[in-house]
Amino acid sequence: MKFVTLTTDFGTRDYYVGALKGAILRKSPDAKLVDITHEIKPYDIVQGAFVVANVWKEFPEGSIHLVGVNCVYQPEFRFVALQHGGHYFVAPDNGLLTILFPGIEQANLRSIPADADTHFAVKHVFTAAVDHLIQGLPFGELGSYPPPIIERISLQPVILSDRIRGTVIHVDHFDNVVVNIRRELFDEIVRDRPFSLYFKRNDPISALSGNYCDVAVGEQLCLFNAAGFLEIAINMGRAATLLGLKSDDTIEVVFE
Numbered sequence: 099m100k101f102v103t104l105t106t107d108f109g110t111r112d113y114y115v116g117a118l119k120g121a122i123l124r125k126s127p128d129a130k131l132v133d134i135t136h137e138i139k140p141y142d143i144v145q146g147a148f149v150v151a152n153v154w155k156e157f158p159e160g161s162i163h164l165v166g167v168n169c170v171y172q173p174e175f176r177f178v179a180l181q182h183g184g185h186y187f188v189a190p191d192n193g194l195l196t197i198l199f200p201g202i203e204q205a206n207l208r209s210i211p212a213d214a215d216t217h218f219a220v221k222h223v224f225t226a227a228v229d230h231l232i233q234g235l236p237f238g239e240l241g242s243y244p245p246p247i248i249e250r251i252s253l254q255p256v257i258l259s260d261r262i263r264g265t266v267i268h269v270d271h272f273d274n275v276v277v278n279i280r281r282e283l284f285d286e287i288v289r290d291r292p293f294s295l296y297f298k299r300n301d302p303i304s305a306l307s308g309n310y311c312d313v314a315v316g317e318q319l320c321l322f323n324a325a326g327f328l329e330i331a332i333n334m335g336r337a338a339t340l341l342g343l344k345s346d347d348t349i350e351v352v353f354e
Contacts, residue, residue, distance in 0.1 A: 100232050101157050102129045105150050106166035107138040117218065118166070121225045126232045132157075141168040143250065145345070147197040148268050148276075150187075152325045159184035162231050168192045169220045177210040177223045178247050181237045188227045190220075193250030200252070208237065209244030255279050262287055262351040264328065266343055273336035275343045279328040279351065293353040295320050297330065298342050302352075310334075 102122065108114040115136050122129055134153050138146045146167035154163050162185075169190050180187040180195055180202065188210070189195050196202060210227065212219040230240050255278055256263040262283070268276040294302040300318070307319040315334045318341065323329040330349070331337045338344065 099128055099130050101132055101161040102126075102228055103132045103134050103153065103157065103161065103163045104136070104166070105134040105138065105146060105153070105163070106136045107140045107142065107146065107168065108136045108166060110136050114218070118221050118224060121221050122228050125225050125229045129228055129232060138167050139345075141170070142345075143168050143192055143194040144197060144252065145268055147194050147252070151198055154185055154187075155183075157185070160186075162186045162188070162228055164224045164228070165189035165194060166220050166224070167194060175212050175219075176244075177212055177220075177227075178244060179208045179210060179227060179237070179240050181206045186231055186237070188224060191244075191247050193248045196247065196249045197252040202247070204244070204246070207244050207247065208241035210241040253278055255283065257283075257287060260352060260354075262353075264349045264351070266345050266347045266349065267327075269338045269343070269345065272331075273338040273340075274323070275330040275338050275341070276323065276325075277328040277330065277349045279349075281322045281326045281328075284322070284328065284351070288351065288353050291353045293351050295330070296350045296352060297347065300341050303330070 119131055122131065135149060146165055150163060150165055165187065176191050177188060178191045178195060182199055187195060210223055212223055216222060227240060253265045262279055264277040264279040266275055267278045294304045296302045303318060303320045307313060307321040310331055310333045313319045313333050316332065318332050320328060320330050332340060
């Protein structure tokens, strides 16, 4: 049995997810389908990469990860398959995989053409790829050796003499705000010095919490979440909405 994860921007109100899962199971009835999410913001490859980055390592080696985000069909549009860390990834050639894994080795990629004239082409591509891999056929025969794929550079925090300037990269289901500053970078730069976290015109936060309940209900806080990213939250509240924060907003950690 192989696990096949699904991460898409298809939503759950329409037939797309059901049709995709049905087509995969009709071709590969032994596949174990796992929905990660189908609520990625339409076309948002940064959010899609963020979600997959924090999921794939939890699955057994040999798992197949299908990422259907920003599947915009154009002439010569294609999908790419990647073999990495004992896992397989199939996604549109739109830069998402290069955000997920910077410095991809070309030898680990295969190009899968998509027929722009075929309705819901992603269904056919994903179904064929899963069937190929579940049968245990060689990865190298999944598609052709690709020309360079589209590259996108993920937003990285900017380090200045007295601050780290980060960016909001995700707002989760609880309206917690995730910033592209990792714990390792924060510890390396701040080094236990006093700091203030500034965002919009809100009062700064000057202490790290270990848990949401470290502050009173309704109070704002910052902590490092389970994925290791800096997060702005409100205990039992909706931080993004109440603090006016959204993706791509700038956050600054100013230290002494």
